[in-house]
Amino acid sequence: MTPADFLFTSESVSEGHPDKVCDRVSDEIVDLYFREALKAGYDTSRVRVACETAATTNQVALLGEMRGPDTITHEMIEDVVRNAIKDIGYQQSGFHWQYLKLHNWLHGQSEDIAAGVDEGTGTYTDEGAGDQGIMFGYASDETDELMPAPISFSHRILKRMAELRHSGERPEFEPDAKSQVTMAYSDGKPIGVDAVVVSTQHRDGLSAGDVRELVRPIIKEVLPDGWLPKEEKLYVNPTGKFVIGGPDGDAGLTGRKIIVDTYGGSAPHGGGAFSGKDPTKVDRSAAYAARYLAKNVVAAGLAKRCTLQLSYAIGVSQPLSINVNLHDTANTDERALEKRLMEIMDLSPRGIRTTLGLNKPIYARTAAYGHFGRQPDNEGGFSWERTDLVDSLKDLVS
Template identity: 65%
Template sequence: MRASYLFTSESVSEGHPDKVCDRISDEIVDLFFREGPKAGIDPWDIRAACETLATTNKVVIAGETRGPSTVTNDHIEAVVRAAIKDIGYEQDGFHWKTADVQILLHPQSADIAQGVDAKQPTNAEEGAGDQGIMFGYATNETPELMPAPIFYAHKILRLISEARHAGTEKVLGPDSKSQVTVQYENGKPVGVREIVVSHQHLVEDMTSNQVRERVEPYVRKALPDGWISDKTIWHINPTGKFFIGGPDGDAGLTGRKIIVDTYGGAAPHGGGAFSGKDSTKVDRSAAYAARYVAKNIVAAGLADKATLQLAYAIGVARPLSIYVDTHGTGKVADDKIEKAVAAAMDLTPRGIRKHLDLNKPIYARTSAYGHFGRTPDADGGFSWEKTDLVDALKRNV
């Protein structure tokens, strides 16, 4: 492994066009998980796969669902408008009240259902909702066991967003992007070489320097002491103006920010997006499980960093393969860790959903600032960030 190098990751805010779409798609998943039990539907039977397109004053939602009849198009539209309002869009080209919302959801395919539902005569056990490969990753370079570049890129935007929602930064709009280039020495992050923040402003004639005055304090607060030096290069609104933002400035789609959602390019990604999918879709649930296991491997002291790959086939319950790579940092052989993983956790789709308690309305909160490196919530959100598998892994190596 290289000892000294630069590595860069980016983040985007909740007001980025693609993130607006991720939020809407996940709000619909949450809606089905909230309303299903009220209508007497077992949460295990809820299905949602929602894709969203957003452009100038237009939102189009398509996909497949299975759930209570109480979830009407009017209900969905109200949830969509509430999400856009919460993000903060009240501009002429994209407004929560006036945007045209088109809903094109229909029932889940029976052909897919027969491979997933355990109740089907062809399937004794719940199968994976699709084929695919999923990756999880963890590294001890931050307390959250995340790669430093993506973790701090998220933190910068999250701090600005919190200030904007609190009314402290009224001149800043919802749409923004950040990018952090971290200097590594002897394999450890030690500082920041380049910082990029492009932030929408609501006063049209604001200059880049004026935007920098607003955002720089949050950048400095987000980064560790001593990481910013006189050698750090700043790029704040490098185009000079960012007044038109959100879906009015650039069309958005669900699932286009999968590297932002995961590890910022520091680890592989299987290709599947997360947002808009219920927990039968292993693109989401198995990626969460892979992060959970990788994080627990590092938390257990079995390695300084770990990549875990899982593979599935549609309609098949057991994972086709479990692969662990500790990148030369393992205290135990990788093949022994693989066996410990298989013994410590049931990695079938149903086993993952049960272990991580995923049949809940916990997904809208994941749609911005990363699905990983977050603090577990009391209601079960971000359960895959817990380190409660440590003892089981240690017992089985």
Template identity: 60%
Template structure:
């Protein structure tokens, strides 16, 4: 482990084209789970200049006719959910407008062969929806036990989105990106060495005014004294950012998986989260891995923790569980690996039950990260630290 180094993470706003696609896909997941808690959804979204295209595989009670074709009512609800998402984000531009964009829906029934392997039947437990590896991570760098570089990247854009939606500023448009480079000393973040913010804006805004506003946000959202000199703060480096969103760059579901997770500070299994119901272990196993890692750090058993799970399609139990505390642990990793399955059932059904995932809770996850968020009722249950006492007693 290096003690002194620079590290960088980026975030993108809710108006980034890939995030628009993620949010539409998760709006469809929520729509179907609101009708059927056992719905199966794998929804991909493409957004481009005044066009929204859905594709994927679904199974949900009451939305298809006998031939597996979506009913007209279901078609209308799906389209309405997609358009409402774009409207909430704030797109009313000539090149991408929530009301005027063309809409195409190519969702079709789930493969019977996949269903056969995943569904619970007789003595067979519910199997994983696909093979794959999933990771969870936690670090004591921030109050939310997230990597500081990503934590502040998200905060910058969340503040700007809040200012835009509230009308506090009238020159911001939805698309934006941030990037934060921090210096670490003795493995702790101590200051920013470079900051990048690119934000879509109205054509009439003065660039000096925009830069002053962004610098004010950076000063507010980073710890006191962390701001670097002006030469290391880059605001709209191209000079102009008027054409943006899906009109400027096509968006696809699942292209911002590092933004969704840990900003590169931890491994990622490769599978995207958005658009998938919780039987897909790409999503649910990544959530339970974060939950376990966060509780290990919150319990004081380590200051950093990475957890890996692996699955095979149609098989209920994970094939492997790996815990790495990066030399910061107070308990042997093998002991933790032995205890965790006794505290949390790591089958797809066990994960969904433990975290109460079969609910329409997913659209809020699709911008500003799936992790490091505050648990709120049914939302972000994987961010709870309610396993701390059980871990301490077991170890």
């Protein structure tokens, strides 16, 4: 049981964090394969991407296996990588979108893996999951987007800083940044912010005090009125100077920020990263489905909090298990709810991709500021944030 009064902390990292640069590049490769498949008339359900990216000082390496239209060239891949890094804002001597060296070690998909996933092949002839594993979805009524408050505010601080940097209003900021918000809870509800940490890369020549004066009003703008912590609990660049950043300051890898990507530690994580994976990989698609179901449960008023777990075996189409935990906030029976959720959504990999429209170039936009708690867009992005199952669940309210 969680105590009624407590502090809880979550962190976020910006689009220019070394690991997030790699997530963005990997997801740009996923989008490229879907875009080119649509142009070439290639069956998008046959697209396979498992792209890992590594980055360090003026070096980027792509590793992984792919399947898609043969219209995709090394030059096209190089263009999307460089353009992504340019869009993030890296034009520094130690990491520059134009001058970095790109190593492309992508290759074709393993026939053994393909046999387990493609319909009509493998031990089980239905289209199976692209891997085994467990996935979690979570929702809470403590914010409008039904996300935990600490991770939500951590994302908002960095997103606002990035907006000001991109617009030119705050050219002093450089792309690499991290935030951390410690939330105070009373009776299980957020009541204020106890501490905030922001570390941001900045132009040379600024003092720590200069950076604090730039960052403090952004934190105040993002937090609700009266929630700005005491000055001694507001930590801005606590190590002092932060000029060398991004992959020049610390190597980056795809998939190292899985808690930033999800619920900030407020809910379990199955362990699998999202970025760089096409949606046959249930690490990604089933985590989206689990969030979709959990969010609709809370939006329907069946509980104030919902954690939902799914599990899969590689090559097997249907989930091995579903478990719903409503954390003693339920207005319904959890086992009856599990049964209903299985009835209203096909949780096979094909069913998830169809319901959520995942065979599209919608992934690069997920790479920073969280995969959850975002607004569904007109191109099909963040479809798992819809609450269109509410009417199918409301009759379960007891």
